[in-house]
Amino acid sequence: MRSGPTWFNVTSLVLGFSFLYLPIVLLVVFSFNESRLVTVWGGFSTKWYAELLHNQQLLDAFWVTLRVAFMSATLATVFGTMAALVLVRSGRFVGRSLFSGMVFAPLVMPEVILGLSLLLLFVAMDQTRGFWTVMLAHTTFAMCYVAVVVQSRLVGFDKSIEEAAEDLGCPPARTFFQITLPIIFPGVIAGWMLAFTLSLDDLVIASFTTGPGATTLPMKIYSQVRLGVTPEINAVCTILVGFVTIGVIAASLVTKRQQAQRERDERAAFGAH
Amino acid sequence: MASASGNSIPKRSLGGWALIAVPYFWLFLFFLAPFFIVFKISLSQVAIAIPPYFPTFDLGLGLDNLIEDLKEFSVENYLFLTEDDLYWKSYLSSVMIAGISTFITLLVGYPIAYGMARTPKKWRPTLLMLVILPFWTSFLIRVYAWIGILKNEGLLNQLLLALGVIDEPLVILNTNIAVYIGIVYSYLPFLVLPLYASLEKLDETLLEAAEDLGCPPWLAFWKITLPLSIPGMIAGCFLVFIPAVGEFVIPDLLGGSDTLMIGKTLWVEFFNNRDWPVSSAVAVILLLILVIPIVLFQNQQQKMSERDG
Secondary structure (H helix, E strand, O other), rough: OOOOOOOOHHHHHHHHHHHHHHHHHHHHHHHHHHHHHHOOOEOOOOOHHHHOOOHHHHHHHHHHHHHHHHHHHHOOOOOHHHHHHHHHHHHOOOOOHHHHHHHHHHHHHOOOHHHHHHHHHHHHOOOOOOOHHHHHHHHHHHHHHHHOOOHHHHOOOOOOHHHHHHHOOHHHHHHHHHHHHHHHOOOOOOOHHHHHHHHHHOOOHHHHHHHOOOHHHHHHHHHHHHOOHHHHHHHHHHHHHHHHHHHHHHHHHHHHHHHHHHHHHHHHHHOOO | OOOOOOOOOOOOOOOHHHHHHHHHHHHHHHHHHHHHHHHHHHHHHHHOOOOOOOOOOOHOOOOOHHHHHHHHHOOOHHHHHHOHHHHHHHHHHHHHHHHHHHHHHHHHHHHHHHHHHOOHHHHHHHHHHOOOOOOOHOOOHHHHHHHHHHHOOOOOHHHHHHHHHOOOOOOOOOHHHHHHHHHHHHHHHHHHHHHHHHOOOOOOHHHHHHHHHOHHHHHHHHHHHHHOOOOHHHHHHHHHHHHOOOOOHHHOOOOOOOOOOHHHHHHHHHHHHOOHHHHHHHHHHEEEEEEHHHHHHHHHHHHHHHHOO
């Protein structure tokens, strides 16, 4: 039963992955349905996609969401990478356990609490709510995910390379950009993508922290879903799913190629001796 | 950006300090400080004003004003939570729904993680990717997809009617069963990943030894594989249970009007009733309920990383 897939293992994998993927596949299929009744097949059509292009509110919301996601993912990647470096490399300092607590707690904290507390902070700061408050809120919870992803990359690599650079008189900042960053780069990219999709996806925190004029796409989808399932929503969802799938596959191909390139470089470097 | 120096060197450069200070300050300001504000407002009273609570507790107005404000604080909102049985019923039912869903997730996720850990090595990265991929697609979309499947004239009922399994449509949407399905579906990757990690590390020679000594496979699984995968099971269950307790989207979209979950209660209190002080009190109690599992989870993570390191 150990070696090779058994009948039981294959069945559980097939059933498990069908459970994970079937709902999404059905959603995609029914976005191409001619009929307005979303659960009755009425022939192939792309008319719902054409209709999306005329829905200005939806397009506006999509544009807001993309901008928020891009900016918050970038900021979160910078702060999250710093936090990961602190966790792995900074040794002991006063308040270290508080720091690691603050990095890990948002990962499991219910979104309603995060959203409510950030909203009350922005109110206390007398901050007008809108685009910027959503962006700051997303940066805060996404940086914790980035920190975890980058941390796992940092733990795995040989610190002696950094130490060698510093012994040879390389200033710390340069060591970081020339040695550490290139090595952890796949982790940083994965962190950015995770932050981007988390922001693209978030409904609860955005609903609490947004203001007039900054309705995000998930908020728009949510308000329409409450009224019922429609083929337009299926079409929007299909576009988002396609977007993310292409992004993830592209990123994994890029990291794979980088990894192969580095292995070739290392072999070449050692072979030269 | 500063360097990554100073693990063994107690002396820290200016850059080293800045590296700690920037994320520390950010998390302190945007994660920790807001909790104090939530706590403070949970002691205030609702008011028809902007913002809709009183006192507003403005440090800029001087000490006298501060003392006046402090006198106005009361635990009235917390007393209100104990008086109206909606709240404690919501807390109780959230914990119950999250607990039942976590258990079902474990039953569904274990065979998947086990199957993945037993496939040939070259297939594992692909399978891992396939588990992670749904996690990247929108949570809202994945929950929405189930509405079309579960509703009375939905795909599941159509299939079952066509097969002749049932005579009339099953009512699943807007019941707690739909909420269980939604939570299991959405959080399955969170359970499979840590469980797979611990199953994959399992020393196969132990199983071979058991087999050589005449132990049947099911007994070897029960005596060796299952106990050794407990850390992964615990980590996975925490990752499902804790966020599920405060879940809002799933009970709101899939559950019925009688599905009580505290995340939904907080949302309604805040957005529909506009009672900020009471929703803050609800959040404080929810946080207190979750502190115990969160601390247990962190301790367990620390133990695991110490053992691995």
